Amino acid sequence: MITTIALLKARGGLSRDEFVDYYENHHVPLVLGLAPSPALYTRNYLPEPGSRRFPADFDVITHLKFADEATRDAWLALVLAEDSGVAEDEARFLDRSRTRSWTVEEHATSS
Template sequence: MIKSIAILYRNPALTQEEFRDYWEQVHAPLVKAALPGLVLYKGNFPVNKADNARFVDAFDCDGIVELGFPDRETMNREMSGPAFNTPEREKSSAHLMDMPRCRSIVMEELEVDLG
C-alpha cells in the first residue's frame, strides 16, 4: 500500500476540539468522496499532549492523517484530479489547517506479521 501521510497544524482560529470536529464532520467526508480509490483513511489526534513530554524529540502537531491507495498510480491520478482539487475542498483545507506549517510525505507501508 502507498500512503500519503500528512502532519497537520490547525488553523490558529480553531480550538483543538473544533479542529477535530471539523475534520471528522466536514473535511474527511469531503476528501473521502473526492478520492474513490482510497483503501485506507485515518485521522490520528493527540489524546494528551503531556504524555508526549517524555519523548526528547517529540513534536507538537494537531493531527496526522493517512491516505492509503493500492498503488502510486492511483494516488497520483486521484490527488491530481479535478474531483480532489476543487475550490470547496481547498476552502475546507484553508479553514481547517495552518497550511504553510503542514507537511506530507509519500511512504510505502510494510506490515509486520504479529501472528
C-alpha cells in the same frame, strides 16, 4: 501499496474539539464526495498541546494508503483540482503553511 503520511497543524484559534469535529464531520465528507475512498484513510489526533509528553508542531497524523501510484495520482488529481474546494476548506481548519507530507515505504509485521 502506496502509503502517504501527512503531519497537519490546526489553524490558530480552534480548540482541539473544534478541530477534530471539523476535520471528521466536514472535511472528510468533502474529500470522500470528490474521490473514491483510499484503501485506508485514518486520522490520528494528538492530545491537547498542554497534555503532550513530547514536543510536536502538528496536531494530527493523517495516513492514506492506495493500491498503487496510478490510483494515488488519480485520487490527488480529483481532490487537489482547482475547483474541488479542498484548499478553501483546509484554510478553515488547517495552518496549510505547516503541512508536511511524505510518500513512504511501509513494512508491516503481523502476528
